[in-house]
Every structure is written in structure tokens, then in C-alpha cells.
Amino acid sequence: MCFSVEASDIIMTYGSPGATDSTVANSSVFNFDNLTLGVQNNVVWSGVGTYDSLSITAANQYGGAADAAYPNGSPYAVQSTSASLGGVSSTTLSLNASAAYFGMWWSAGDAPNTLTFYSGGNQIAQFTVANLMSALPGTYLGNPTPGPNFGNDSSEPFAFINFYGYDGTTFDKIVVSNNSSSGFEYDNDTVRNGAYGTDPSDLSTLPGVPVEYIVNNGAAIVYGPGTPPIPVPEPPTVSLLGLAGVVGLMKLGRSQRGQTSL
Numbered sequence: 001m002c003f004s005v006e007a008s009d010i011i012m013t014y015g016s017p018g019a020t021d022s023t024v025a026n027s028s029v030f031n032f033d034n035l036t037l038g039v040q041n042n043v044v045w046s047g048v049g050t051y052d053s054l055s056i057t058a059a060n061q062y063g064g065a066a067d068a069a070y071p072n073g074s075p076y077a078v079q080s081t082s083a084s085l086g087g088v089s090s091t092t093l094s095l096n097a098s099a100a101y102f103g104m105w106w107s108a109g110d111a112p113n114t115l116t117f118y119s120g121g122n123q124i125a126q127f128t129v130a131n132l133m134s135a136l137p138g139t140y141l142g143n144p145t146p147g148p149n150f151g152n153d154s155s156e157p158f159a160f161i162n163f164y165g166y167d168g169t170t171f172d173k174i175v176v177s178n179n180s181s182s183g184f185e186y187d188n189d190t191v192r193n194g195a196y197g198t199d200p201s202d203l204s205t206l207p208g209v210p211v212e213y214i215v216n217n218g219a220a221i222v223y224g225p226g227t228p229p230i231p232v233p234e235p236p237t238v239s240l241l242g243l244a245g246v247v248g249l250m251k252l253g254r255s256q257r258g259q260t261s262l
Helices: 129-135 244-256
Strands: 009-014 028-030 038-045 049-057 076-079 090-099 101-107 114-119 122-128 159-166 171-177 184-192 209-214 219-222
Touching: 009 122, 009 129, 076 090, 076 171, 090 184, 122 129, 122 209, 129 209, 129 219, 171 184
Parallel strands: none
Antiparallel strands: 009 159, 009 209, 028 184, 038 049, 049 076, 049 090, 076 184, 090 171, 101 159, 101 184, 114 122, 114 171, 209 219
């Protein structure tokens, strides 16, 4: 029997321990490397979109992914109400065109961290990082960046997280927020307009370990350890999917964990 997954579905997965970059092919990356430290307004991501306000800090124990220019950790963004962290509690990334994929290296995870996705001015999904923190095993604890920060902040998780628009879902605005004095540290923002499965380089399952599935901007299905990979919809049958695996996971999530509203 075929089932239809409701509109406005976004699935979150996390990458391998120590990974700081996306594995999604033909995507655009913004690494904050060329920005001046401190608060920056109206930052343009060429060809992709604009950040209304960013607080940029130098690499430290809490974040800053390594790259060719900064082998010991690069500048990164942080959201917080704390003046010492820039006092920018919320950043909006407005995209020039609708996208179906977004990823970021999230570091030094704190429970108040929240990502909200919008399309045409309407909220379509919201993820609280508290759910992700509980799903990550101990192999994700501590800063994985080579150099003096390696292994520091060993009580907090560091992971690359992916957000996939599913069943035709796209978004044009992403809000990163932290309404407390702790930090939402992140780096290597990654966007792709095309849905996963539309590029010849894409695999038959979504990359990463499934963590959470926001269905129709409502119930959140939280996946447990050992959840199998989620199949990618195959055009042109995107709206009528034979997703026995996904439906089974949804039923399992409801029966074992219940549905959680975010």
C-alpha cells in the first residue's frame, strides 16, 4: 500500500563523529572566514542570501571548524543574549531562492538552541537542539578540531547537522536563535536548492543518522539509536511514496516515544 507524507516535512540527521562539513554534493558553503570579528549586519552570502545580523568570534574551545586557511579552527558565528558573545540572540538568513537542504556544523551544544524554517512568511518547522543532544552518543562529546582546542569542552556535543526538505518541501528563510546567555555556536552553513535525490551524485538514502522528523509543522517524530537510513523519494512519485520503512519508523516512534510538540 502507498502512503502520502504530508506537506512541509523536514528531516534532521547528524553526520559522522568529528565531521565539520556537509557531504551533500553541489551545495554552497558559507564559513564566516572573511568576516571581521564582532557584530556584522546585512552580511551577503553571494548568490545565496543575506544574514540580517551576525556575531562572529575567533575559534576557541566552543567552536570554529578547521579549514585550509585556519588549520587550528576558523572564525564562527554565535547566537546569545550575552553581551560578551555579541548580544545577537537571533539571526535570520533570507535566501534568494527556495532551498530543500540546509546544514551546519553545530558545536558546544546547548539546550536553548533553536532553528526555525519558513516558506513564504509561514513557519513550516522548528527544531530545538535539546532533542538532538539526547540522541548523540558519547563519541560526539568534545571539540574535534585539531590543535590547541582538540578535546576541550568534553561535556558538550559537536556535530554536523543536516535538514532535508522532504516530499517537495522547500524553505526560503532560516532563523537561528538562542534566547539565553548560553551560546548557539555554528560554522560552515551549507545550502542546496535542489532536493536530495535530484542530483546524480546523491545516494539512495539521506546521508546521516536520522534524529528528528517534523511532520506538517506539528508533531515531531524523534528517532532512537540504530534507526535505519531513510530512503530518498524517487521522482515522479514524490507525492505517493511507497515508504514502508519511513512509515514503520513513524509508527515505532509513536508507539515507543509518543509525539512531541516543539
